[in-house]
Amino acid sequence: MVRLAEVIRKSNKKKISKKSEHIRVEDVGTLKSLDGDREKATTDKKRVTTGITVSPENLYEGLVNFMKGVGDRVKKRERFDIQKGSKFINVIVSYPKSILDDLHRLTLLSAGNKEASLATHAANVSINAIIMGDGFGYPRAKQIELGTAALFHDIGMYRVPDTIIKKKGRLTPSEMKVIRKHPEVTYNELLKYGEQYHWLAEVVYQEHERVDGSGYPRGLKDDQIHEYASIIGILDIYDALIHNRPQRGGLSPAYAMKEIIGSSKGLFPASIIKHLLGQLSIFPVKSYVKLNNDSVGMVVKTNSLWPLKPAISLIYDAQGKRVRDGRVLDLAENPLLYIKDIIREEDIPDFS
DSSP states (O other): OOOHHHHHHHTTOOOOOHHHHEEEEETOSOGGGGSTTSSOOTTTTSOOEEEEEOOHHHHHHHHHHHHHHHHHHHHTTOOOOHHHHHHHHHHHHHSOHHHHHHHHHHHHHGGGOTTOOHHHHHHHHHHHHHHHHHHTTOOHHHHHHHHHHHHTTTGGGGGSOHHHHTOOSOOOHHHHHHHTTHHHHHHHHHHTTOGGGHHHHHHHHTTTOOTBSOOSSSOOBGGGSOHHHHHHHHHHHHHHHHSOBTTBOOOOHHHHHHHHHHHOBTTBOHHHHHHHHHHSOSSOTTOEEEETTSOEEEEEEOOSSOTTOOEEEEEEOTTSOBOOSOOEEEGGGOTTOOEEEEEOGGGSOOOO
């Protein structure tokens, strides 16, 4: 199996310093204690500030597991810990941009996971919202607010019966009515946590509003819609498009972007559509891809002018032969070649 570190080394990619890998976590002994409600932190009653190193994969998995725990509690009509979710977001915002790119790559890879869930969706939208907030120049506090709102934006969906969520055929008008009530359920659920979270309830209540007034549940327009809600709304669509649904298969990230551009004009502020395209790499650095000639490689450099044409460090050529010379193929200079699919590292064939 070709390992990620080997390809990075051959492409002369700069390593992240140990200092940048460390994050400071307030009131948390270990990230494991944030993982749902399965374990109680041993440092609950004392304030802790510690430097810890957490891989993007572990952080992503922890965020998904936390939201699974939230979902279980919402279904049972039990309280969950909003502050714990906000701490998770605080951790993610603390990472350098390079690690955020790794997390974004994991959101794309989750599209191939047959067990992708509402919890996965919440994690993906939250991570991508933080990246977009950074692109907007949001200060740290606003990034945390946006990421937190994105994390809890769909908790009302946990009250929708599985018979509707998992239905393979077209939903009936009555079933759609149940789906369209989830923003109100989310809103009412978050209001239970006191005045300090009223802003959060209001933001997520607006997630399905559109600037032309065609959204729901209140038909808000233009500046009546909070910017956070518009960001979360477009990311909600994007993540839904790239994942399989009972009624349809998922689109590639490139086709999902194309679909949003074609169908979202007038529904979202132009600045948000622009930042979606500019901040979320369709093929992020360190993602593994297969080209239309069946060669396989890893993205080592993105191209802002040609987002569908990054530079690829080849791993296997079109004949399936291992490439050992660190050859880099710039797709912008090869008009006949294009990326056919994003693949997982464990799915890379080992022909050597």
